[in-house]
Amino acid sequence: MIFDIEKETMPREDLKKLQLSRLQDLCSRIYYNVPFYKKKFDELGVKPADIRSLDDLKRLPFTTKQDLRDNYPYGLFAVPLDNIERIHASSGTTGKAVVDGYTRRDVATWAELVARGLTMAGATASDIVHVAYGYGLFTGGLGAHYGAERIGATVVPMSGGATRRQVQLLRDFGATVLCCTPSYANYLYEAAVDQGIDIAKLPLRVGVFGAEPWTDEMRQDMERKMGISAHNIYGLSEVMGPGVAMDCEEKNGMHIHEDHFIAEIIDPETCEVLPEGSTGELVLTTITKQGMPLLRYRTRDITSLDHTLCHCGRTTARMTRITGRSDDMLIIRGVNLFPSQVESILMEKEGLASTYQLVVDREGPLDTLEVQVELIEGMFSDEVKAMQEQEVRVRKKIKEFLGVTAKVTFVAPHSIKRSEGKAVRIIDKRKM
Ligand code: DLL
Numbered sequence: 001m002i003f004d005i006e007k008e009t010m011p012r013e014d015l016k017k018l019q020l021s022r023l024q025d026l027c028s029r030i031y032y033n034v035p036f037y038k039k040k041f042d043e044l045g046v047k048p049a050d051i052r053s054l055d056d057l058k059r060l061p062f063t064t065k066q067d068l069r070d071n072y073p074y075g076l077f078a079v080p081l082d083n084i085e086r087i088h089a090s091s092g093t094t095g096k097a098v099v100d101g102y103t104r105r106d107v108a109t110w111a112e113l114v115a116r117g118l119t120m121a122g123a124t125a126s127d128i129v130h131v132a133y134g135y136g137l138f139t140g141g142l143g144a145h146y147g148a149e150r151i152g153a154t155v156v157p158m159s160g161g162a163t164r165r166q167v168q169l170l171r172d173f174g175a176t177v178l179c180c181t182p183s184y185a186n187y188l189y190e191a192a193v194d195q196g197i198d199i200a201k202l203p204l205r206v207g208v209f210g211a212e213p214w215t216d217e218m219r220q221d222m223e224r225k226m227g228i229s230a231h232n233i234y235g236l237s238e239v240m241g242p243g244v245a246m247d248c249e250e251k252n253g254m255h256i257h258e259d260h261f262i263a264e265i266i267d268p269e270t271c272e273v274l275p276e277g278s279t280g281e282l283v284l285t286t287i288t289k290q291g292m293p294l295l296r297y298r299t300r301d302i303t304s305l306d307h308t309l310c311h312c313g314r315t316t317a318r319m320t321r322i323t324g325r326s327d328d329m330l331i332i333r334g335v336n337l338f339p340s341q342v343e344s345i346l347m348e349k350e351g352l353a354s355t356y357q358l359v360v361d362r363e364g365p366l367d368t369l370e371v372q373v374e375l376i377e378g379m380f381s382d383e384v385k386a387m388q389e390q391e392v393r394v395r396k397k398i399k400e401f402l403g404v405t406a407k408v409t410f411v412a413p414h415s416i417k418r419s420e421g422k423a424v425r426i427i428d429k430r431k432m
Contacts, residue, residue, distance in 0.1 A: 001119050001121065001122075002120075002312075002313065002314065003112075003115050003116040003118075003119035003120075003151070003196070003346060004116060005070070007259050008116065008255070008315070008316060009313050009314055009315050010259070010315055010316045011315065012307075012315055014242060015258055015259065015315065015316075016054060016124060017273070018259055019054060019258065019259070019262055019287060020053065020054050021286060022259075022287035022320035023051060023054065023057065023262065023285065023287050023345045024048065024051050024425070025287075026046035026285070026286075026288075026293055027041075027051050027060070028048045028076055029290075030078055030293055030295060030423055031057045031348070032053055032206045033078040033079070034075075034076055034078050034142045034169075035075075036067065036071055036075060036076060037061075037295065039183055041060075041061070041062040043061075043147055044059065044060075044061060044297055046059055046060065048368075053358065054262070055266070057262065057296070058273055059297055060296055061295065061296065062271065062283065062296045062298050063076075063294050063295055063296060063297045064297075064298050065238070065300070066380070068099070068238060069096045069098065070211070070284070070423070072096045072097070072099060073097075073099045073107050073377075074101065076163070076290065076292050077101050077291060077292050078291065078293055079103055079288065079290055079291060081101075083103050083104075083290075083291075084101040084102065084103060084291055085103055085106075085107055086102040086107055087099060087100070087101050087102075087137075088100050088102070088136070088137055088138070088139045088142075088237055088241060089137045089237065090238075091137070092209065092237075092352070094236070097137075097239060098238055098362070100139075100144075100239075100240070100241075100292050101200040101239055101292045102289075102291045102292075103142070103205075103290040103291045105290055105390040105429060106240075106289055106290055106291050107146065107336055107408075108127065109149040109288060109289075110143060110146065110147075110210070110240050110241060110243055111146035111147055111149070112147075112150060112363045113147070113243035113244075113260065114144060114146060114147020114148075114242055114243040115147045115148075115151045116142055116243075116257065117147065117231075117233055117242070117245075117246030117397070118144075118147050118148060118151055118177070118208065118209065119151060119248070120151070120231070120246050120247065120248040120255065121152060121166070121169070121177070121206050121231040121233075121248075121249075122205075122206055122229060122249060123148070123151060123176075123177050123206055123208075123244065123287065124151065124152075124153070124341045125151055125152030125153055126153075126176075127148075127151075127153040127154070127174075127176045127177045127206070127260070128153065128156065128173060128174055128175045128176050128177070128203075128303035129144070129148035129153045129154065129155050129156065129175065129177040129179060130156045130158055130166075130169070130170055130173070130175035130178050130179070131144045131145050131148065131155060131156065131157055131158055131159070131162065131175065131179045131180075131408050132158050132160055132179065132184060132188070133159075133176065133179055133180055133211065133242075133421075134159055134160040134165060134420070135157060135159040136159075138237075138421070139237050139240070139241025139242060140179075140180075140181075140211055140234065140241070140242055140344065140421075141157070141159055141160075142206065142241075143146075143235070143240075143242040144179040144242060144395065146424050147242075147243060147419075148177075148179075151294075151329070152377060153230075156169065156173055158176060160180070160184065160420035160421055161165045161420050162421070163188060163191045163418075164191060164192070164195065166188055167188060167191050167195055167197055168195075169188075170188070170192075170199070170202060170204065171197055171202055174202070174203045174425045175202075175203070175204055176203050176204060176205050176206065177205070177206045177208060178204055178205075178206070178208070178290075179202075179207075179208040179233075180209065180211060181210070181211045181212050181419075181421055181422055181423065182207075182209040182214040182219075182222065182230075183212060183214075183220055183354075183355075183418075183419060183422070184419070184420055184421065185207055185209055185222060185226070185230075185424035186218075186222065186354050186355065187420075188418075188432070189222070189225060190326040190414070192408055193377075194281055195321035199225075199226045199227065199228075200225065200226055200227030201227070203371045204226065204227070204228055205226055205227075205228055205229065206224070206229050206230075206231065207223075207228045207229070207230040207231065208224065208231055208233050209222075209230055209231065209232065209233065210232055210234055210235070211233075211240070211242070211280075211421070212422040212423060213321075213322050213323065213324050213325075213328075213338070213340045214232070214321075214340070214343070215340050215343045215344045215347060216332055216344075217343070217344050217347030217348060218268060218323060218343065218347055218354050219232070219251070220426070221294070221354060222227060227293045228349060229249075231246065231247040231251065232246070232247045232251075232254055232321060233245075233246045233254070233300075233429075234246070234254050234319070234322065235304050236299060236301075238288070238292075238294065239284050239286055239294060239297060239298060239299070240286070242244055243257070244256065244261060244284065245257070245318075246335075247317055248312040248314060249312060250310055250311050250312050251347060252310065252311075252318065253306050253310075253318030253320050253321075254307075254318055254319050254321075255310070255314050255317075255318050256305075256316055256317050256318070256319055257316065258286075258316045258317060258425065260286065260287060260289075261285065261286055261287065262284070262285040262287060262321065263282060263283070263284055263305060263317060264281055264282075264283040264284075264285075265278055265279070265280040265281065265282060265283070265303070265304060265305055266281050266283050266298075267280050267281075267384045268281040268298075268300075268302075268326050269378070270278065273393070275421060276305065276307060277304060277305070277306070278304060279301065279302060279303070279304040279320075279323075280302065280304070281298060281300060281301065281326060282299045282302075282303050282319065283296050283298055283299065283324075284296075284297050284299060285297070300325045300326045300327050300340075301322045301324075301325055301326075302319070302322060302323045302324055302325070302326060302329075303319045303320050303322050303323070304320050305317045305318070305319055305320075306319075306320065308401075317338060321340075322340075323340050323341070324338035324339060324340055327426075328351045328426065330358065330360060330369070330426065331366050331367075332360065332368075332369045332404050332406075333366060333404070333405075335404045337404055337405045337421065338367075339358055339425040339426060341401075341402055342356070342358060342371055342398065342402070342406075343356065343393065343399055345397050345401060345402075346371075346373050346394070348397075349378055349394060350389075351375055351379040351390075352373050352375060352376065352394075352410075353374040353375065353376045353413065355373070355374045355416045355417055355418070355423075356371065356372060356373040356425070357371075357372045357373075357424070357425060357426070357427055358370070358371055358372075358376065358425060358426050358427070359372060359427045359429065360426065360427070360428045360429065360430060361429040362429075362430050367425045367430070368407070369405075369406040369407070370406065370407040370408075370414065371394070371398065371405060371406050371408045371409070372409045372411050372413065373405070373408070373409070373410060374410075374411050374412070374413055374414070374415060375395075375410050375411070375412065375413060375414055376413060377413045385426065387410055391408045391409065391410055392408075394408045396408070
């Protein structure tokens with residue numbers, strides 16, 4: 001099913017025309033209403049009227065997370081505060097919070113885009129949607145909530161935490177759709193096993209998982225053990241929250257709602273726009289947002305775009321699974337590495353759980369990497385030798401495929417701290 005057949009299957013030529021007129025409108029709105037953008041345009045000698053084609057986007061300035069921090073809290077709003085209906089923010093681990101303001105229309109658009117995504121995942125008005133993303137300033141909970149209401153589903157606004165109770169209510173309320181981070185879904189699965197509940201036997205049939213990187217191997221594992229169809233959902237607070245892009249039934253990249261966002265891929269070092277199909281940093285321009293529109297926002301997320309037609313019939317571009325944020329990229333003795341690359345290798349090995357951590361440290365001038373991975377229940381062996389041999393096999397594979405020498409340590413089931421939201425995959429002792 002397609003939520004908005006006209007917009008989601010629009011011929012690309014028409015879509016581009018719509019994008020251009022919305023981009024021109026955006027440029028006028030921000031030039032005349034946001035001093036930060038007026039200054040940037042003036043410095044580059046560009047006026048809104050100079051934007052005559054989508055290609056002219058390249059002439060416009062980028063916006064970075066630092067720009068948002070410098071204009072904290074309301075400096076980038078393009079409407080008077082009276083017209084802001086909602087505020088969300090992401091705390092970030094360092095520095096000031098990054099704030100986003102939504103007008104009434106922005107909230108309605110957001111609900112509609114999440115509704116499109118839920119429909120792509122196969123959810124309908126007959127579903128019971130259990131939302132275990134956190135509610136509050138984080139966009140996950142309320143974003144999924146409004147989207148589920150918009151398709152007419154029954155919403156269970158559970159939020160994160162109280163994991164034992166979540167499992168009981170998943171069973172008792174008969175949820176058919178679960179929205180949470182993939183790592184929390186794994187945690188819920190483990191908690192269910194502990195309580196003697198087999199999630200695969202519950203009515204649950206769809207997972208809407210996102211807010212953190214995860215691999216296709218992890219998706220397959222979750223689909224198998226939980227008896228669900230698991231879909232990837234992408235978004236970020238600054239741009240809207242969940243609902244920027246979503247997997248359809250083909251699970252072959254996430255469809256970007258291009259009538260609302262223009263996506264570009266740039267080289268994060270040179271900021272040059274890369275040719276179609278290249279991997280690089282995703283840059284998003286919000287062409288319909290009123291409250292806090294962003295021009296060429298540098299997401300730091302690494303992905304690539306695919307414009308080929310999808311079998312589902314939608315004409316929008318798809319972004320590949322995010323390998324990681326450029327901020328999360330580790331450089332171990334000169335080799336660039338994302339946690340998700342290690343995850344792909346771990347998930348191929350039988351007996352290893354999906355809970356792992358990369359511990360980075362320094363010995364003298366050299367960086368060291370230790371991969372700690374949990375064994376699944378029943379696989380912890382007293383036979384030290386057998387375990388060591390297995391560890392060596394994983395180490396060799398990491399070296400062979402990623403070019404990094406890592407120490408691999410198998411740890412007991414449930415020994416790595418679980419998160420109720422985004423998983424912590426990197427412990428960087430060099431920074432402590
Ligand atoms: O995580 C919004 C969201 C909520 C998305 C619920 C999906 C579901 P932030 O907390 O601002 O917002 O974090 C945004 O999380 O820039 C990515 O690095 C990462 N991220 C989000 N979705 C995915 C995904 C929400 N599907 C940051 N795969 C983004 C990989 C993701 N990374």
